[in-house]
Amino acid sequence: MHDGHDVHSAHHHHHHDLDASSSSREEAVALLGYMVAHNEHHAEELAELAETMRGLELFQVAEEIEGSIVDFKEGNLKLRAAFALLKE
Secondary structure: OOOOOOHHHHHOOOOOOOOOOOOOHHHHHHHHHHHHHHHHHHHHHHHHHHHHHHHOOOHHHHHHHHHHHHHHHHHHHHHHHHHHHHHO
8 A cells, every 4th residue: 555655665666646537548548557567566576575574484474465466466457357448
């Protein structure tokens, strides 16, 4: 969740300044495509974090993070479906 903490921006640099109120279909396609890729990147980062937690023998923490990755991927499947419909 993006709650304003610097932890998010410390790991990689990107901006969340895309306008979600896109005024054209082309802008909406671009925004949704970006969001799908962006979420996939976050899932990869979470997988790395879970692996780090396992290395620290924080197994319950790792399992919770891995559960969130499942949720990320499920949500992204729905976003991909929306993206496919939008591109039609």
